[in-house]
Amino acid sequence: MLKYIFAFSLLLLFLASCRQEAKNGEVTEKPEIQERDTAVVEMPTAHSYSVDFLMGKYNPDTHPDFTAIDEKYASRAGMYMQKAAYNAFLDMYKAAEEEGIILTIRSAARNFDHQKRIWEEKWYGERLSAGKNAYETFSDPVDRARNILLYSAMPGTSRHHWGTDIDLNSFDNAWFEEGEGKKLYDWMLEHAPRFGFCQPYTAFNEQRKTGYQEERWHWSYRPLSVDMTMDAKTLIRDEMISGFSGAETAGEIGIVENYILGIHPDCLD
Numbered sequence: 677m678l679k680y681i682f683a684f685s686l687l688l689l690f691l692a693s694c695r696q697e698a699k700n701g702e703v704t705e706k707p708e709i710q711e712r713d714t715a716v717v718e719m720p721t722a723h724s725y726s727v728d729f730l731m732g733k734y735n736p737d738t739h740p741d742f743t744a745i746d747e748k749y750a751s752r753a754g755m756y757m758q759k760a761a762y763n764a765f766l767d768m769y770k771a772a773e774e775e776g777i778i779l780t781i782r783s784a785a786r787n788f789d790h791q792k793r794i795w796e797e798k799w800y801g802e803r804l805s806a807g808k809n810a811y812e813t814f815s816d817p818v819d820r821a822r823n824i825l826l827y828s829a830m831p832g833t834s835r836h837h838w839g840t841d842i843d844l845n846s847f848d849n850a851w852f853e854e855g856e857g858k859k860l861y862d863w864m865l866e867h868a869p870r871f872g873f874c875q876p877y878t879a880f881n882e883q884r885k886t887g888y889q890e891e892r893w894h895w896s897y898r899p900l901s902v903d904m905t906m907d908a909k910t911l912i913r914d915e916m917i918s919g920f921s922g923a924e925t926a927g928e929i930g931i932v933e934n935y936i937l938g939i940h941p942d943c944l945d
């Protein structure tokens with residue numbers, strides 16, 4: 677009898693080790709749905725976010741996952757972000773405040789229409805683009821789009837659509853190089869990851885070769901935005917970019933590959 681119990685135990689151990697091996701294997705592969713026709717198994721879908729949401733086609737003031745940012749933490753009223761990202765920001769704000777650093781949100785969620793206003797003002801020269809009137813300077817649409825893309829996203833492709841990304845304190849990289857700005861930036865580099873925030877638009881280097889110029893003010897709430905980035909990669913195609921002046925340049929520029937995915941790997945995995 678003892679012999680059988682021993683053999684059975686060995687069998688159990690063997691099965692357990694097989695399971696473990698499977699676990700350690702291909703983690704990205706979804707488990708197969710068993711007994712598909714006898715049970716309704718709600719498997720998590722590969723894409724949790726809709727194309728419309730990822731492309732900013734919603735209103736942050738009515739979206740259930742979003743909340744208004746208290747003016748105390750921002751440069752103006754009327755800005756919104758994802759609730760989870762906002763809660764993490766509040767924790768980070770308090771920690772920074774204890775070190776005498778005041779984080780101020782200058783921009784947060786922007787939907788497609790908002791981004792379209794920014795983009796078209798730059799496209800028609802009503803707003804300067806990297807210090808230039810892009811409309812007068814660049815007659816070729818691709819050149820003009822590339823100039824605007826130094827700092828502004830095409831509508832439908834901005835991380836600001838997601839409610840996870842915020843711009844802090846100043847839109848001038850030089851401000852972060854000395855004094856109060858340097859103190860803030862150094863603090864963010866050291867502590868922001870602890871609160872879930874990463875800097876997608878670092879200086880260009882081996883790890884980041886394409887996309888917007890460095891933006892020391894732009895920070896992203898990873899626990900939400902990593903999945904959104906992966907969904908955007910899977911779901912958004914250059915030819916889906918439309919509905920604004922200059923949209924036809926998206927394919928030649930390779931907007932998904934070079935801009936949506938032109939981020940530092942800290943914000944990718």
Ligand SMILES: [Zn+2]
Pocket residue numbers: 783836841842843891893894
């Ligand atoms: Zn930004």
